[in-house]
Amino acid sequence: MTDLSIAVTRPEVKGRSLWADARRRFMHNKAAVVGLIILSFVTLMCIGAPYLGLHDPEEVDWSLEQLSIPPNFELGYYFGTDQNGRDLFVRTLYGGQVSLFVGFVATMVSLLIGTLWGATAGFLGGRTDGAMMRIVDIFYSLPFIFFVILLSATLGPQARQFFGSDMVLIYLAIGAVSWLDMARIVRGQTISIRRKEFIEAAHASGVSNWRIITRHIIPNCLGPVVVYMTLTVPAVILTESFLSFLGMGVQEPNSSWGMLISEGAKSMDIAPWAVVFPSAVMVVTLLALNFVGDGLRDALDPKDR
Amino acid sequence: MSAPLLSVNDLKVHFDVGRKGLFGGGSSAIVKAVDGVSFDLKPGETLGLVGESGCGKSTLGRAILRLLPLQGGRTVWLGQDLSKLEPNAMRNLRREMQIIFQDPLASLNPRMTVGQIIAEPMTTFQPNLKPAEVKDKVKAMMAKVGLLPNQLNRYPHEFSGGQCQRIGIARAIINNPRLIVCDEPVSALDVSIQAQIVNLLMDLQQEMGMSLIFISHNLAIVRHISHRVMVLYLGKVMEIADRDSLYTNPLHPYTQALNSAVPVPDPDIEQNKARIVLKGDLPSPLNPPSGCPFRTRCPKATEICAQVMPDLVSAGRDHMVACHHAGPIA
Numbered sequence: 001m002t003d004l005s006i007a008v009t010r011p012e013v014k015g016r017s018l019w020a021d022a023r024r025r026f027m028h029n030k031a032a033v034v035g036l037i038i039l040s041f042v043t044l045m046c047i048g049a050p051y052l053g054l055h056d057p058e059e060v061d062w063s064l065e066q067l068s069i070p071p072n073f074e075l076g077y078y079f080g081t082d083q084n085g086r087d088l089f090v091r092t093l094y095g096g097q098v099s100l101f102v103g104f105v106a107t108m109v110s111l112l113i114g115t116l117w118g119a120t121a122g123f124l125g126g127r128t129d130g131a132m133m134r135i136v137d138i139f140y141s142l143p144f145i146f147f148v149i150l151l152s153a154t155l156g157p158q159a160r161q162f163f164g165s166d167m168v169l170i171y172l173a174i175g176a177v178s179w180l181d182m183a184r185i186v187r188g189q190t191i192s193i194r195r196k197e198f199i200e201a202a203h204a205s206g207v208s209n210w211r212i213i214t215r216h217i218i219p220n221c222l223g224p225v226v227v228y229m230t231l232t233v234p235a236v237i238l239t240e241s242f243l244s245f246l247g248m249g250v251q252e253p254n255s256s257w258g259m260l261i262s263e264g265a266k267s268m269d270i271a272p273w274a275v276v277f278p279s280a281v282m283v284v285t286l287l288a289l290n291f292v293g294d295g296l297r298d299a300l301d302p303k304d305r
Numbered sequence: 306m307s308a309p310l311l312s313v314n315d316l317k318v319h320f321d322v323g324r325k326g327l328f329g330g331g332s333s334a335i336v337k338a339v340d341g342v343s344f345d346l347k348p349g350e351t352l353g354l355v356g357e358s359g360c361g362k363s364t365l366g367r368a369i370l371r372l373l374p375l376q377g378g379r380t381v382w383l384g385q386d387l388s389k390l391e392p393n394a395m396r397n398l399r400r401e402m403q404i405i406f407q408d409p410l411a412s413l414n415p416r417m418t419v420g421q422i423i424a425e426p427m428t429t430f431q432p433n434l435k436p437a438e439v440k441d442k443v444k445a446m447m448a449k450v451g452l453l454p455n456q457l458n459r460y461p462h463e464f465s466g467g468q469c470q471r472i473g474i475a476r477a478i479i480n481n482p483r484l485i486v487c488d489e490p491v492s493a494l495d496v497s498i499q500a501q502i503v504n505l506l507m508d509l510q511q512e513m514g515m516s517l518i519f520i521s522h523n524l525a526i527v528r529h530i531s532h533r534v535m536v537l538y539l540g541k542v543m544e545i546a547d548r549d550s551l552y553t554n555p556l557h558p559y560t561q562a563l564n565s566a567v568p569v570p571d572p573d574i575e576q577n578k579a580r581i582v583l584k585g586d587l588p589s590p591l592n593p594p595s596g597c598p599f600r601t602r603c604p605k606a607t608e609i610c611a612q613v614m615p616d617l618v619s620a621g622r623d624h625m626v627a628c629h630h631a632g633p634i635a
Contacts, residue, residue: 015418015459197412201476204370205426206399219416 022223025299032295035288042285046096055087057094057255068271079277083267088260092278095255099282102171102240102256103233109175110232114182115225119213121183122190133187136180144239148173148248167250170243174236185228189221223300230293234286241282257282308383309345310483310516311369316342316378318361318368318540322591336590338364340540341378343617348483351510351517353531353548355524355563357587361540362520363407366486369518370402371395400430403477407489409469413461420457423447423475430480446475450505467498471505478509486518491526499523503530524567528552533623536560539590539598542617546624556620556631558605581634597629605630 026032045052055077071080079088121132151169162168193199194217202212240250241258250256257278264275317340323333339361346352354362367373369380371387380387382398390398403426406412413422423443428434434442444454450471461469470490477485487506491499503526510517521527527534528548535545536559544557555561562581569575583602588594594601600610609629617627 012455012458013453015456015463017418017460018415018462197406197408198414200367200372201404201406201412201473202414202425203372204399204402204404205429205476206396207425207429208396211429215417216414220414 022296022299026295029295029298031291032298035291035295038284038288039292042096042281042288043100046093046100049090049093049097052093054090054093057086057090059087060085068267068274070271070273071277080271080273082260082263082274083271088274088277091255091260092257092281095250095257095260095278096281096285098167098250098254098256099237099240099258100285102167102174103237105171106174106178106236107229107232109171110179110182111225111229112179113175114179115186115218115221117179118183118186118188119190119217119221122187123194123209123213123217125191125194129187133184136183139176139180142177144173144177145246147177148243152248167254170240170250174239178232178236182225182228182232185224186218186221189224190217193217193220227293227297227300230289230296234289237282237286309381310348310350310383311346312381313345313369314343314379314381316365316368316380317376318364318373319376334591337540337593338590339368342537342540342542343378344535344542344545346484346516346518348516349510349514350533351519351531353527353534354518354520354537355522355527355534356537358522359587359590360537362537363488364540365537366404366488366518366520370399370404370486372404397430400426400480401482402484402486403480403482404486404488405470405473405477405490408493409466409473410461412473413469415461418458418460419447419452419464419472422461422472423457423479426476427479442479443475446479449478449509450475451501466494467501470494470498470502474502474505474509478513478515481513482515484516484518486520488520489522490519492522499526506530524552524563536563539588539593541598541614542625542627543599544624544626544628545617546621546626550621550624554633556624556626556633557628558603558630559599561634597627 068083068085069075069077069081071078077087077089079092082088082091117132117136121129148170151173155169199212199216202216207215237257240256241261244250244256244258245262247262250259260278261275261282264271264278268275318338319340320336320338321333322336342361342365344352354365356362364373368375371380375388382401387395387398413419417425420440420443423446424439427442428439440457443457447454447457452468452471452475461472464472473490485506490506491502494502506517506519507530509515517530519527519530531548533545533547534551536543536551536557538559544551544555544560546556551560552564555564558581562583565579565581569578581604585602588598588601594611596612596614597603597606597610598614600606603610605628607630613629615627615629617625620626620631
């Protein structure tokens with residue numbers, strides 16, 4: 001007790017937060033770090049594709065003896081060309097832009113709406129909770145494909161007029177569905193946290209409900225949320241690919257991974273590279289995402305502490 | 306006698322634990338956790354609250370702070386009826402009343418630094434304070450409760466249980482409250498730490514003049530810190546008296562039994578002292594006994610106890626007891 005007066009003048013000690021602990025654990029997980037590196041590499045390549053001095057993604061190379069050629073490093077066609085004579089490598093990168101962007105946007109939407117919705121429902125409880133979660137149930141019970149077809153049939157022309165493409169509808173449709181799981185997860189977390197004593201302490205200190213949700217509840221359910229987020233991204237990318245495969249997603253001349261695979265599959269027996277390379281890139285990316293998710297789960301799981 | 310800081314009148318907290326059917330049916334079951342408790346608390350006074358597990362001590366503490374809804378009764382704070390206050394007015398009053406919890410670590414948000422935790426009650430009421438002022442005040446509070454002020458950027462999990470309880474105390478006193486409800490603040494701590502925390506609370510009370518409601522199982526600690534002591538059983542007050550008369554001259558059979566169960570740190574006396582051993586367990590609060598709730602385990606129970614709940618009547622200066630057969634140990 002006597003050294004208190006000396007300690008007042010001592011420099012402040014830096015604390016080690018739970019996040020810092022988790023980061024350290026994550027960095028010790030080799031698979032997760034490799035996943036993160038691959039993911040960053042793919043993302044950077046996709047974003048930087050226009051500046052790499054590659055072929056134009058829409059340019060058809062008429063000088064080839066046949067339009068679709070296997071990988072040829074001399075001509076700079078690393079993945080070969082598709083059946084229209086366009087550079088598959090560039091198209092894969094540009095397609096990656098769309099796929100990753102859809103994944104990112106839909107995940108952000110799900111993060112924002114899902115977290116707030118779930119935390120509010122779980123925190124307020126009672127009738128409010130019941131009503132909010134029934135809305136989630138109703139959204140859940142909508143057949144997703146039917147919902148997308150309906151959207152593009154009714155709003156497609158308007159969307160193309162306003163935004164120049166109906167990609168917006170895809171974001172809208174995927175976003176509208178992907179926050180539901182997040183809301184449920186956050187609600188469950190919130191209910192388990194809301195009876196904790198530190199929430200009661202905040203109440204007793206006169207902290208408003210909104211600040212309790214944003215300062216105390218949401219930061220404490222972020223662990224599972226971050227993990228679930230890394231699992232949402234691949235799920236959304238797959239959904240987008242699926243829609244594009246069905247012809248309801250991205251339209252020509254744009255591309256996405258799903259569309260490239262769909263096109264490649266048509267000429268699989270004569271030009272296998274057209275389906276193999278886009279698929280391989282997508283699989284590697286999704287695998288990397290899942291490794292990162294696993295690593296995050298291990299790093300944030302309180303049971304390991 | 307000065308005017309009471311807090312005056313609790315016939316306070317009732319009931320919980321409906323019954324299952325509700327989809328269409329309004331279903332069984333209803335009501336736990337009367339606190340049932341008609343009245344007492345006054347003077348400024349600067351410490352009221353000890355003792356009783357078995359499940360007798361409503363913690364519920365009473367939270368109900369006083371209006372952290373739980375009341376089913377009846379009034380809590381009057383400096384002449385102001387709290388149950389009639391608007392939520393906003395109530396929130397403003399919260400700077401005057403605080404609570405310290407049983408589990409020191411669980412009462413601190415694991416994602417916030419100790420500095421943020423301690424500052425929260427203050428920044429809630431004075432959102433315009435400059436960060437530097439907040440920091441100075443927090444450091445002063447940390448020094449006051451015996452923590453190293455340079456550790457304000459650390460997180461709760463980096464502290465021991467006793468230190469966490471000190472953090473909880475610092476958070477409670479930062480707004481200079483007039484009342485602190487201490488909900489078993491030391492029962493999760495090591496014995497040597499218990500003494501430190503209790504003495505810290507007593508020192509702070511002397512310095513800042515706040516009232517304490519001290520909830521505990523531990524009769525020895527309650528005796529050490531309290532000016533008056535209230536004994537609860539199944540949500541009802543059995544006996545309330547100033548410390549010395551309650552410990553030296555308990556009039557309620559339940560208080561006498563509790564008192565005789567306190568271990569004495571001397572093996573010879575401990576072996577030969579007369580112990581009143583109660584039979585059975587605490588009755589289910591869902592279905593409390595008729596009349597006096599204690600009659601099923603009371604050595605003095607007679608027929609009238611099953612029929613009439615005894616009133617809390619005066620039995621001497623500052624001594625009230627609720628028993629048909631109140632009297633010193635035979």
